[in-house]
Amino acid sequence: MSDPAPTSTGSHRLAVANLTIHHGQLRAVDDVSLSVGASEVLAIIGANGAGKSTLLRTIAGLHTPTSGSITYEGEEISGLRTFRRVRRGISLVPEGRRLFPSLTLEENIQVGAQKAAAGPFSIDAVYELFAWMPGRRRQRVGQLSGGEQQAVAIARALVANPTVLMIDEVSLGLAPIVIERIYEFLPTIVAEGIAVLLVEQDVSQALAVATRVHCLLEGKTSLVGSPNELGPGAIESAYFGTTHSPSPEEST
Amino acid sequence: MIWLNVIVSGVLLGGFYALFACGLSLMFGVMKIINLAHGDMAVVAGYTAVFLVPKFHLPEVWSFVVVVPIFALLGYVVQRTLFQKSIDRDPFTTLLVTFGLSVVIENLLLEIYTANAQSINIGSLIAKSWQVNNTIYVSYLSLTVLIVSVVVLAALQLFLSKTSTGRQIRAVSDDREAAQLCGTNYRHIFGIASSLAFATVALAGIAFGMYTSLAPTSGGVNLLFAFETVVIGGIGSLWGTLVGGILLGIAQQFGAHFNEQYTVLAGNLLLLLVLAIRPQGLFGKQVVMS
Numbered sequence: 300m301s302d303p304a305p306t307s308t309g310s311h312r313l314a315v316a317n318l319t320i321h322h323g324q325l326r327a328v329d330d331v332s333l334s335v336g337a338s339e340v341l342a343i344i345g346a347n348g349a350g351k352s353t354l355l356r357t358i359a360g361l362h363t364p365t366s367g368s369i370t371y372e373g374e375e376i377s378g379l380r381t382f383r384r385v386r387r388g389i390s391l392v393p394e395g396r397r398l399f400p401s402l403t404l405e406e407n408i409q410v411g412a413q414k415a416a417a418g419p420f421s422i423d424a425v426y427e428l429f430a431w432m433p434g435r436r437r438q439r440v441g442q443l444s445g446g447e448q449q450a451v452a453i454a455r456a457l458v459a460n461p462t463v464l465m466i467d468e469v470s471l472g473l474a475p476i477v478i479e480r481i482y483e484f485l486p487t488i489v490a491e492g493i494a495v496l497l498v499e500q501d502v503s504q505a506l507a508v509a510t511r512v513h514c515l516l517e518g519k520t521s522l523v524g525s526p527n528e529l530g531p532g533a534i535e536s537a538y539f540g541t542t543h544s545p546s547p548e549e550s551t
Numbered sequence: 552m553i554w555l556n557v558i559v560s561g562v563l564l565g566g567f568y569a570l571f572a573c574g575l576s577l578m579f580g581v582m583k584i585i586n587l588a589h590g591d592m593a594v595v596a597g598y599t600a601v602f603l604v605p606k607f608h609l610p611e612v613w614s615f616v617v618v619v620p621i622f623a624l625l626g627y628v629v630q631r632t633l634f635q636k637s638i639d640r641d642p643f644t645t646l647l648v649t650f651g652l653s654v655v656i657e658n659l660l661l662e663i664y665t666a667n668a669q670s671i672n673i674g675s676l677i678a679k680s681w682q683v684n685n686t687i688y689v690s691y692l693s694l695t696v697l698i699v700s701v702v703v704l705a706a707l708q709l710f711l712s713k714t715s716t717g718r719q720i721r722a723v724s725d726d727r728e729a730a731q732l733c734g735t736n737y738r739h740i741f742g743i744a745s746s747l748a749f750a751t752v753a754l755a756g757i758a759f760g761m762y763t764s765l766a767p768t769s770g771g772v773n774l775l776f777a778f779e780t781v782v783i784g785g786i787g788s789l790w791g792t793l794v795g796g797i798l799l800g801i802a803q804q805f806g807a808h809f810n811e812q813y814t815v816l817a818g819n820l821l822l823l824l825v826l827a828i829r830p831q832g833l834f835g836k837q838v839v840m841s
Contacts, residue, residue, distance in 0.1 A: 359732060382731050385732060397728070399722045410722045
């Protein structure tokens with residue numbers, strides 16, 4: 300299966316073609332192709348176990364795919380180790396934040412900035428984006444709230460100045476008001492030309508911020524399109540794997 | 552006054568234990584490697600000082616100038632090859648590999664240098680001491696080792712907390728995968744940590760060779776003391792290692808005061824006591840993050 304939707308922004312920054320990934324015997328991701336260009340937000344949605352996180356982790360280099368290719372700016376990168384991909388410009392905000400608990404807020408961000416490429420997001424720039432951070436930079440991250448920790452995880456990825464930013468389950472376990480505030484950073488990132496690959500459990504949130512949506516069902520692509528083209532019925536059936544039968548309110 | 556003597560000699564001995572144990576603590580803290588060959592590596596460092604250093608026409612007192620850099624380099628190489636390969640398999644493999652290494656080292660030393668004890672000749676310095684009063688003597692050597700130990704631990708602590716490499720070591724030790732996602736080559740960082748561990752164990756091996764004598768099988772009992780030091784002090788805390796070493800030293804001297812045979816026993820009892828009351832060690836980290 301190939302990606303039918305050409306990107307409006309021209310060349311692909313990151314492209315995945317016919318990617319298949321196994322977890323032992325399980326085919327977690329099955330022949331998936333997608334691409335994302337500058338200033339684009341591609342949301343990957345799907346039920347639990349659909350292979351969303353596995354897909355992102357494989358692009359980051361934490362899993363080895365069984366087959367398929369991952370290209371970054373036209374260059375094959377599936378042979379590169381994770382840290383090399385990060386230094387090239389592909390960053391992942393992992394599921395569960397994964398901050399360094401024995402480091403302070405600032406130290407966490409400094410680790411992210413250690414091998415940073417040149418770009419707009421210096422540590423100071425990130426402190427401007429998240430204005431509460433400077434005042435608490437000497438605190439251990441364990442003392443921060445869940446939403447604050449999530450913001451630190453995003454900041455830590457941003458200071459590496461990625462050109463592709465992958466974000467895995469930002470909203471997991473956070474209150475809606477906190478999620479809203481976290482998503483406020485997204486327009487700034489997109490304005491800088493960063494391509495965003497977003498895994499989001501909360502479909503309405505994903506639809507609200509995405510330029511395109513890619514739905515996975517048991518590892519396979521079940522739907523691709525832009526949020527305003529896709530009706531809720533089509534998304535629902537692609538999400539749950541039910542045959543598409545428009546509900547009464549949808550056909551009106 | 553007798554008790555003061557016990558404490559003073561315990562503290563002096565503790566400095567040596569801390570120096571010996573900090574490499575073990577570092578390897579476990581960062582790489583989660585329990586290095587069963589740690590004691591044998593110290594012995595190898597001592598043997599290097601005895602047999603290699605004289606070839607450089609250097610007094611044996613200065614042997615650390617040669618041996619420590621060699622061991623630092625060796626630490627990086629061994630980590631990037633042998634240890635990394637075993638980490639890539641599973642944690643149990645590292646245990647087997649270091650155990651195997653320990654056996655190989657002991658037997659190679661026996662084969663090449665026989666079972667005879669060797670010691671590092673530091674001339675008249677060995678007998679010099681500072682008389683505090685009628686009963687307390689502080690040997691220059693012991694005092695030097697204690698000072699070296701404190702300086703090494705302080706330098707390590709400073710390195711870990713203030714430098715960017717130190718920060719990366721702490722990050723990798725917290726979460727290897729997340730560190731990779733920050734662009735850190737964790738294998739290289741492991742190499743650096745191992746290099747530091749080997750350098751400190753070389754210093755400890757040389758100190759041991761100056762104190763007493765080294766035999767191919769000296770590593771084992773020293774490994775036990777190093778383990779006790781780390782467990783008493785708490786894993787991952789360098790100052791804990793110093794306190795752990797000193798407490799172990801005092802306990803052993805306390806036991807020895809009653810009967811020479813109680814030396815090791817008293818140390819072991821302290822270990823059991825700490826394990827019973829505070830299993831994470833006196834300065835052990837408690838995980839704060841969910």
